[in-house]
Amino acid sequence: MPPKKSKTPAASAAPPTHTRLWLMYPPKLITNPVIWELARKFPVVTNVRQASVTDEIGIVCLEIGGERPHVKAAIKWLEKIGIKVEPVEISVIES
Amino acid sequence: MEKHAGFMKALKCRECGREYPLTANHVCEFDFGPLEVVYDYDRIRHSLTRASIQARPKSMWRFRELLPVAGEPTVGLEVGCTPLLKADRLARRLGIRELWIKNDAVNYPTLSFKDRVVSVALSRAKELGFTTVACASTGNLANSVAANAAAAGLNAYVFIPSDLEQSKVVNSLIYGGHVIGIKGHYDEVNRLCAEIAGKYPWAFVNVNMRPYYAEGSKSMGLEIVEQLGWRIPAHTVVCMASGSLLTKIYKSYQEAMKLGLAPEARPRIHGAQATGCSPISTAQKAGMDFFKPVKPNTIAKSLAIGTPADGFYALRVMKDTGGSAEDVSDDEIRDGIKLLAECEGIFAETAGGVTVGVARKLIASGAIPADDSAVLCITGNGLKTLDAVVGHAGYTREIRPSLREFEALLDAEEHAPARA
Numbered sequence: 058m059p060p061k062k063s064k065t066p067a068a069s070a071a072p073p074t075h076t077r078l079w080l081m082y083p084p085k086l087i088t089n090p091v092i093w094e095l096a097r098k099f100p101v102v103t104n105v106r107q108a109s110v111t112d113e114i115g116i117v118c119l120e121i122g123g124e125r126p127h128v129k130a131a132i133k134w135l136e137k138i139g140i141k142v143e144p145v146e147i148s149v150i151e152s
Numbered sequence: 153m154e155k156h157a158g159f160m161k162a163l164k165c166r167e168c169g170r171e172y173p174l175t176a177n178h179v180c181e182f183d184f185g186p187l188e189v190v191y192d193y194d195r196i197r198h199s200l201t202r203a204s205i206q207a208r209p210k211s212m213w214r215f216r217e218l219l220p221v222a223g224e225p226t227v228g229l230e231v232g233c234t235p236l237l238k239a240d241r242l243a244r245r246l247g248i249r250e251l252w253i254k255n256d257a258v259n260y261p262t263l264s265f266k267d268r269v270v271s272v273a274l275s276r277a278k279e280l281g282f283t284t285v286a287c288a289s290t291g292n293l294a295n296s297v298a299a300n301a302a303a304a305g306l307n308a309y310v311f312i313p314s315d316l317e318q319s320k321v322v323n324s325l326i327y328g329g330h331v332i333g334i335k336g337h338y339d340e341v342n343r344l345c346a347e348i349a350g351k352y353p354w355a356f357v358n359v360n361m362r363p364y365y366a367e368g369s370k371s372m373g374l375e376i377v378e379q380l381g382w383r384i385p386a387h388t389v390v391c392m393a394s395g396s397l398l399t400k401i402y403k404s405y406q407e408a409m410k411l412g413l414a415p416e417a418r419p420r421i422h423g424a425q426a427t428g429c430s431p432i433s434t435a436q437k438a439g440m441d442f443f444k445p446v447k448p449n450t451i452a453k454s455l456a457i458g459t460p461a462d463g464f465y466a467l468r469v470m471k472d473t474g475g476s477a478e479d480v481s482d483d484e485i486r487d488g489i490k491l492l493a494e495c496e497g498i499f500a501e502t503a504g505g506v507t508v509g510v511a512r513k514l515i516a517s518g519a520i521p522a523d524d525s526a527v528l529c530i531t532g533n534g535l536k537t538l539d540a541v542v543g544h545a546g547y548t549r550e551i552r553p554s555l556r557e558f559e560a561l562l563d564a565e566e567h568a569p570a571r572a
Contacts, residue, residue: 106184144347146179150288151394151457
């Protein structure tokens with residue numbers, strides 16, 4: 058079944074944004090076509106830059122470009138389905 | 153090479169080896185691997201000798217050729233050269249022949265090892281022409297950036313989670329910089345700060361300045377080598393948050409050997425975490441070369457990084473050196489803090505309790521042999537994490553101002569000292 062189009066926030070005035078993220082997949086999501094689904098649901102451009110998949114974890118470095126509200130909504134959706142999303146600069150907050 | 157590069161050669165990707173100019177950049181554009189400073193060791197060998205080091209002022213900058221600034225340092229000139237003390241009483245309690253404590257709980261000016269990395273990051277930031285510096289932090293880093301920026305006359309923006317305890321906020325506010333509280337959970341705050349770092353032309357010490365910043369940690373290892381009489385310790389126990397300190401201590405030992413400052417040795421580097429946030433030690437114990445992210449839940453807030461940026465590299469160092477990793481519960485952390493205080497008169501923050509608790513476990517298991525020698529790296533002061541030990545440090549007994557009551561109290565003591 059094709060995925061339902063989700064509501065995306067209005068993006069008219071927002072400037073385009075471009076973000077680099079590490080996605081960490083739990084084992085149950087490793088076989089899912091998550092990035093394909095993401096691109097169907099949100100008007101964003103995705104580009105896989107690096108990936109490593111084992112039985113225990115999937116790690117993907119993904120660039121996402123688009124209007125800022127769409128990018129934010131896409132990240133929120135990734136987190137909602139159980140993927141951990143970190144900026145490429147992980148651990149920006151230190152003790 | 154840059155026109156004014158000092159003893160630095162380039163920034164280099166740890167993954168693919170691509171080289172980049174010595175600018176404020178931390179990530180490889182090709183594979184997003186972290187960038188690291190590479191040096192001209194042939195030139196350094198002629199300039200950095202035991203004699204030249206010992207002739208310099210007592211601060212971390214006596215190793216300046218191995219720190220990533222092009223010219224003379226301008227920020228944190230008094231940082232470092234903290235005591236390395238022989239901890240005989242603690243050694244007896246932990247059951248090891250020889251034990252040393254590298255005590256950065258008394259580092260200048262903000263009582264944690266962060267002053268080392270921040271003074272390097274800010275010195276380099278000034279060289280690169282930045283006038284505003286920034287960081288996102290929950291404690292020690294915020295204090296250090298605020299203090300060192302104030303002393304250097306730099307504009308500072310410090311981002312903190314809005315629900316941080318008042319005492320920690322005051323420790324940054326007092327220096328007069330901009331302290332911004334961000335509402336939201338950790339991941340949101342983290343992403344916003346990464347965005348701010350990408351948008352504003354500021355020196356974010358642990359983002360775009362990270363390659364320089366992280367190198368500051370090496371000074372702790374280099375000082376240990378010098379203070380041991382130009383010897384690399386057989387075992388070093390280091391607490392792990394991002395894992396960066398552990399990797400840089402090892403790098404400093406390698407550099408000391410490469411430059412002939414210390415004879416060849418095979419140091420073992422051991423990692424310490426809190427059980428409530430132990431992605432690296434869990435992976436090491438399971439024999440994995442990757443870690444799984446966790447949600448931190450520990451009193452050791454300064455180590456509470458669930459997705460450690462240098463976790464992979466810390467695992468590799470432990471594997472390459474034959475080191476081990478362990479983790480300790482909150483109660484074991486408090487026991488570690490008390491043990492260090494009671495044996496050596498050092499009040500460490502929770503991260504210090506982690507290091508002592510893990511050392512105790514590694515000695516008991518034989519991972520650090522009882523007839524060997526070890527150095528424990530203590531990274532911050534206990535006055536910063538009082539909340540963690542309030543109610544666990546013992547209690548006061550109150551009496552009226554009467555000698556009779558005092559002597560009655562002494563009599564009641566099980567081990568009351570004999571009176572003259």
